[in-house]
Every structure is written in C-alpha cells, then in structure tokens.
Amino acid sequence: MITVLLVDDHPVVRDGLRGMLNSEPDITVVGEAGSGLEAVAMARALRPDVILMDLRMPGMDGADATGLILGESRASRVVVVTTYETDSDILRAVEAGASGYLLKDATRTELTNAVRAASRGETVLAPSVAGRLVRQVRNPVTQTLSAREVQVLGLVAKGQTNAEIGRTLHISEATVKTHLLRTFNKLDVSDRTAAVTTAMERGLLP
Structure with a gap:
C-alpha cells in the first residue's frame, strides 16, 4: 500500500485529491496539511511514501517545505501539484528535490500513475513542464536582470x-x-x- 500525504491550502482541492486516491486499491491518504510548516511536521510524523505538494501557499511555500522535508529524510518522495508552470517555479521545486511536477489539470490516471511512479523512485513531469526544463537547460539565464x-x-x-x-x-x-x-x-x-x-x-x- 502506497501512503500519501496531501499538502494544499485549499480544502476543496484536498477533498478532490483524497477522493481520487482513496478509490485506488493500492493507494491510501494518511494525512493532510494546509501549509508548508504543517507539511514538514506531518511528514516527520507520518513518513509517507509520497507527498503531493502545492507550490504557492501562505507562509512557507511548497519548494521550501520540500527542501526541509527531504533534507531530514529521503524516505518520502515529493510530487508538486500546482497551477503554476513558470520556469522559476519549476526550477525551485526541482532544485529542492521534488521527484515530479504535475499541473492541477492532470487526469485521474495521470495523477495515480504519478504517485505510483514516484513511490518507485521515478521522476514524473507534465509534458509542458518537461519541455520548459529542457529549454532552460539548453538556454540557461546566465545573467539576472538588474x-x-x-x-x-x-x-x-x-x-x-x-x-x-x-x-x-x-x-x-x-x-x-x-x-x-x-x-x-x-x-x-x-x-x-x-x-x-x-x-x-x-x-x-x-
């Protein structure tokens, strides 16, 4: 059984994710957090196999929370699930150690497959996100704007x-x-x- 922690500051989003995941025979949601700080504490206590992490939340955001969680333990895998796909958001999440990056318009099949893949240690990226990362690697911004x-x-x-x-x-x-x-x-x-x-x-x- 793959254990999952949901992290999102919108309860309705967590409800939808929980409903989709708990209907799968091999996946169970073991906890929910509404902020980055809460996610760090719950990950420490629950040691879930996979954490579905929102990116932009009040207080500590998803990238910072991911860095803290994975800095303490690599037992969990973090998959970012967000509406944002700017280069800076993607890179921050990947640099923090996230195993995947999905957008919230992902289908049920894409989401559940991503959870299973992450639990196996695989990397999961939405196609548009993968394309952005490839472009960023090929054409990195070597200078920042003043x-x-x-x-x-x-x-x-x-x-x-x-x-x-x-x-x-x-x-x-x-x-x-x-x-x-x-x-x-x-x-x-x-x-x-x-x-x-x-x-x-x-x-x-x-």
Missing part, C-alpha cells in the same frame, strides 16, 4: 513607450533603449513582446 532593467521591462509590460518610460523613471529615452538592449541580450530575445513574455515565464516579472 533592478532598473526589471523596472523598465515592467513598464513595457504596461504598454508604455520608451519616451513614457523615460519620463516615469526620470531618465533619458536613450538610457531606456540601452536598458532594453541589455535585457534583450540577457533573455536572448529580439523584441519587447518576447522580452516581457520570457521574463514572465522565468519568474523575473510578476
């Missing part, structure tokens, strides 16, 4: 022209262009729209 570059790009995202950005930040239009060119180079893109989209995907912009 605070000013993030400011400029944030105003681009709001639809401001270079001239408007210059007035907002009290800098010249030429300086705005320089910041944008440096940003394009760091993100390996060639235009404003691609820069904003890529920065959002990588968690560099909200």
Whole structure:
C-alpha cells in the first residue's frame, strides 16, 4: 500500500485529491496539511511514501517545505501539484528535490500513475513542464536582470513607450533603449513582446 500525504491550502482541492486516491486499491491518504510548516511536521510524523505538494501557499511555500522535508529524510518522495508552470517555479521545486511536477489539470490516471511512479523512485513531469526544463537547460539565464532593467521591462509590460518610460523613471529615452538592449541580450530575445513574455515565464516579472 502506497501512503500519501496531501499538502494544499485549499480544502476543496484536498477533498478532490483524497477522493481520487482513496478509490485506488493500492493507494491510501494518511494525512493532510494546509501549509508548508504543517507539511514538514506531518511528514516527520507520518513518513509517507509520497507527498503531493502545492507550490504557492501562505507562509512557507511548497519548494521550501520540500527542501526541509527531504533534507531530514529521503524516505518520502515529493510530487508538486500546482497551477503554476513558470520556469522559476519549476526550477525551485526541482532544485529542492521534488521527484515530479504535475499541473492541477492532470487526469485521474495521470495523477495515480504519478504517485505510483514516484513511490518507485521515478521522476514524473507534465509534458509542458518537461519541455520548459529542457529549454532552460539548453538556454540557461546566465545573467539576472538588474533592478532598473526589471523596472523598465515592467513598464513595457504596461504598454508604455520608451519616451513614457523615460519620463516615469526620470531618465533619458536613450538610457531606456540601452536598458532594453541589455535585457534583450540577457533573455536572448529580439523584441519587447518576447522580452516581457520570457521574463514572465522565468519568474523575473510578476
């Protein structure tokens, strides 16, 4: 029997997951947690085979909780189940030691298969997530954006022209262009729209 701990700050999500998993003959939910801190305590007490971990929760998030849990014991396997699939979210979870990353639109079959695979020590990734990780490995961000570059790009995202950005930040239009060119180079893109989209995907912009 595969034992599972559910971690999500939304009770209705936990209810749905518990219903799906407990209907399987070889899987049983042994506990539920509504926060990262609670998850750490329950994982320590229950030692479940698999932990289904939400990523964004108030207080301690899922990536930090995963790091703490697996830092104490590698007996459990953590599979992130979240609505978020930005590069920064994925990388933080994987770097923390998560064995899998699924999105909440996963089917019952995908979810139960992921639990079984994780319990065997296998890695489980949603196809879109796997693709993002491959792209990230092939094209890593070797430089982070400066605070000013993030400011400029944030105003681009709001639809401001270079001239408007210059007035907002009290800098010249030429300086705005320089910041944008440096940003394009760091993100390996060639235009404003691609820069904003890529920065959002990588968690560099909200």
